[in-house]
Amino acid sequence: MKCELVDVFSTKKLNGNGLTIFSDVDHLSSADMLAWTQEMRQFESIFIQVKGGEFHARIFTIEEELDFAGHPLLGLAYHLHHHYGNGPRHEWRVHTKSKVIPLTSLKTAETFTATMSQGKPEFIRTLSEQEAQTLYAALNLTPPSEVSIGAEVISTGLPYVILPVASxxxxxxxxxxxxxxxLIAPLGAKFLYVLDVDNREGRTWDNQGAVEDIATGSAAGPAAAYLFKHGLISSHELTLHQGRFLGRPSEINVAIAEHDGEIANIFVSANVVKVADISLVD
Structure with missing residues (x-):
């Protein structure tokens, strides 16, 4: 079994969000994949299988398998480009547990960029004032008087509570x-993303607050959809910031495709840089 280490949302090694990409994994069980993810101690790992000429990905945190995630799929585009591509630009379709994800990879002399089409966002729920207050209190926050818009549950594959805060x-x-x-499962959410709507910066953790994520591609789409819905961005392109509190500041680029005043698709892009090749002993 082999794996690659890459850093996503960065143009330099040892920055951005680290990812382990496992290949040659047909012999692994789900329990094995979870155990290897726990061994690597990163927020998420991804396992790639080729079946009938199609790419199938399974994504794990140290606790469970996810239906969908952002930075593992963007990092996977690097692996696909260098192992299965033969040109500067390629398009890929990757099967996850929840849906097929279109990816684009672009390699230039200076950088490697991966882009994911997350599709049309689903606006699941607007939280009541009391529901939001419970979440603010759970994180040692008070509802910001400067922010008049409410919290919402939004999904582009993984449902997040977008909890707005001020600077x-x-x-x-x-x-x-x-x-x-x-607190969040009854609202239809899997995770919570705290979004500074003034500076377009976010933070998110596992639900126990034990591990903070450096950069979260699956939350970037919902966060951008939230900002767009409430008129908080003037352009269809924006950059979200994350990871500052972990010493690994990351930039997540998002583009919104609009049709008849509604979001038709959201594209999340990341720079990816390779860190290492590793051969693992089975």
């Missing part, structure tokens, strides 16, 4: 509960 509130987050899951 400098991200610094004050402290988990006051042992697990966010019982």
């Amino acid at each position: 400098h509130q991200l610094e004050h987050i402290v988990f006051k509960v042992k697990d966010l899951a019982p």
Whole structure:
């Protein structure tokens, strides 16, 4: 079995969000994949299988398998480009547990860029004032008076609570509960993303608050959809910032395709850089 280490949302090694890409994994069980993810100790790992000429990906956190995630699929585009491509630009279709994800890879002399089509966002729920207040309190926050818009659950494959805050509130987050899951699952969400709507910067964790994610591609689409819906961006392109609090500042580029005043598709892009090749002992 082999794996590659890449950094996603960065043009330099040892920056951005690290990812382990496992290949030659047909012999692995789901329990094996979870165990290898736990061994690598990253927020997520991805396992790639080729079946009948099609690419199938399974994505794991250290706790569970996910239906969909952003930075693992963007990092996977690097692997596909260098192992199956023969030109500067390629398009790929990757089967995940929830849907088929179109990816584009582009290699120039200076950079490698991966782009994911996340499709049309699903606006699942607008939280009541009390529901939002519970989540603010759980993170040691108070609802910002400067932000008049409410929290929402939005999905482009993985449903997030987008919890808006004003400038400098991200610094004050402290988990006051042992697990966010019982609070957000009834709202239809899997995770929570705190979004500074002024500076377009976000933070998210596993639901126990044990591990903060450096950069979250699956949350970037919902966050951009939220900003667009509420008229908080003047362009169809924007950059979201994340990872500053972990010493690995990352940039997530998002483009919105609009049709008749509604979002028709969201494209999330990342620079990817290779860190290492590793041969693992079975």
